[in-house]
Amino acid sequence: MEPKEFKQERTLVIIKPDGIQRSLVGEIIKRFENVGLKLVAIKMTIPAPDFIEKHYTLDPEWRKTTGEKNIKNYKDKGLALPCDDPYKIAEIVLNNLKKYMSAGPVIAMILEGAHAVKIVRKIIGSTEPLTSDVGTIRGDYVLDSYEMSDTDGRAVRNLIHASGSIEEAEKEIGLWFSPKEIINYQLVQERILYDINLDGILE
Ligand code: ADP
Ligand code: MG
Numbered sequence: 474m475e476p477k478e479f480k481q482e483r484t485l486v487i488i489k490p491d492g493i494q495r496s497l498v499g500e501i502i503k504r505f506e507n508v509g510l511k512l513v514a515i516k517m518t519i520p521a522p523d524f525i526e527k528h529y530t531l532d533p534e535w536r537k538t539t540g541e542k543n544i545k546n547y548k549d550k551g552l553a554l555p556c557d558d559p560y561k562i563a564e565i566v567l568n569n570l571k572k573y574m575s576a577g578p579v580i581a582m583i584l585e586g587a588h589a590v591k592i593v594r595k596i597i598g599s600t601e602p603l604t605s606d607v608g609t610i611r612g613d614y615v616l617d618s619y620e621m622s623d624t625d626g627r628a629v630r631n632l633i634h635a636s637g638s639i640e641e642a643e644k645e646i647g648l649w650f651s652p653k654e655i656i657n658y659q660l661v662q663e664r665i666l667y668d669i670n671l672d673g674i675l676e
Contacts, residue, residue, distance in 0.1 A: 479587045479588070480585075480586055480587050480663070480666075480667050481585060482585065482586065482587065482588060482589040482590060482639065482642075483513070483583050483584065483585045483589055483642055483643075483646060484583070484584050484589040484590045484593050484635060484636045484642045485581065485582075485583055485634075485635070485636045485642055485645040485646050485649060486505070486581070486582050486583075486584055486593060486597075486633065486634065486635045486636075487574075487579050487580065487581050487582075487633065487634040487635075487649075488501055488579060488580040488582075488632065488633055489573065489574060489579055489630070489631070489632055489633060489634060490573065490574065490576045490577035490578065490579055491573075491615070491630045491632055492579075492580075492632040492633055493577060493578055493579065493580065494577065495614065495615075495632070497614055497632060498580060500614070501610055501632070501633060502582075504596050504610060505584050505593065505596065508586075508592060508596065509586055509587075509662060509666050510584040510585065510586040510589055510592065510593070511584065511585045511586055511660050511663070512582055512583070512584060512585075513583045513584070513585045513655050513656055513657070513658075514581075514582060514583040514650050514654050514655045514656065515580065515581070515582040515583075516580070516581055516582075516650075516654070517578050517579070517580050518578065518579060518581065519575065519577065519578050519579070520574055520575050520579060521575060522571035522572070522574075522575045523571075524575075524648075525570060525571045525574040525575055526567060526571055527648060528574075528645065528648060528649075529567055529570060530567075531641070531644040531645060531648060532640075532641055532644070535563070536559070536560050536563035536564070536567070537559055537560070537563070539559075539562070539563045539566055539567075540558070540559025540560055540561070540562040540563040540566075541559045543559070543562050543563075543566065544557065544559060544562065546601070546619065547619070550619075552619070552620065555623065566628065569622075569626070569627050569628040570628045572627070572628070573627065573628040573630070574628075581649045581650070583646055583650060583655060586666075587666070587667070589642075590635075590636055590637075590638060590639055590641075590642055593635045593636075594635055594637065595609075596609060596610060597609060597610045597611055597633050597635050598610060598611040598612045599611065600629065600631060601617070601618060601619055601629055601631070602615045602616055602617045602618065602629070602630075602631050603616070603617065603618035603619075603620075604618075605631075610632060610633055611631045611632060611633065614632060615630060615631060615632050617629050617630045617631060
């Protein structure tokens with residue numbers, strides 16, 4: 474891969490309705506700015522339930538992988554499974570997600586920079602806040618668990634969505650943003666992040 478392509482990797486991040494209600498927008502965006510990622514698009518919207526279904530099923534494998542990931546999580550923790558069909562579990566998760574994600578305004582954004590997809594996933598932490606690492610957004614700012622969300626029959630509230638792979642990011646960006654809404658520009662800090670010789674520092 475050319476160095477130029479590295480720094481142009483893009484990922485989609487959504488601050489979910491609970492993130493906005495918790496007044497964490499600034500805190501969340503600050504973490505991505507701190508690491509050196511560049512904001513190239515941003516908007517606030519109230520997504521319709523059908524749009525959320527489209528978002529999660531852009532990946533035709535989503536139902537299978539989400540169902541299987543859930544089954545593994547329940548088994549690892551010794552918790553009772555709602556059922557053992559991955560597709561049925563994914564359908565429950567999807568219906569709950571449609572209610573969760575369309576409950577209020579969300580903020581969608583595109584972040585650009587080297588390894589954007591993996592860096593953002595590292596910063597947000599794993600899916601379930603109870604077990605997300607301390608220092609991550611999901612680990613530091615919220616306290617939900619699968620046990621609690623299952624008991625209440627709802628999606629686990631974890632403040633934020635971020636693309637899981639480069640392919641997922643490309644599809645999600647295409648769904649949420651038109652090319653006109655994405656801005657190409659330089660950040661002054663890119664000189665320090667990516668310049669090979671750092672030869673712009675001294676006069
Ligand atoms: P991630 O958002 O970490 O990529 P997934 O793509 O597997 O996680 O799931 C999408 C979203 O669905 C999660 O962020 C979470 O809000 C919700 N979710 C996933 N699994 C469950 C579950 N077992 N119970 C409740 N909500 C879930
Ligand atoms: Mg995901």
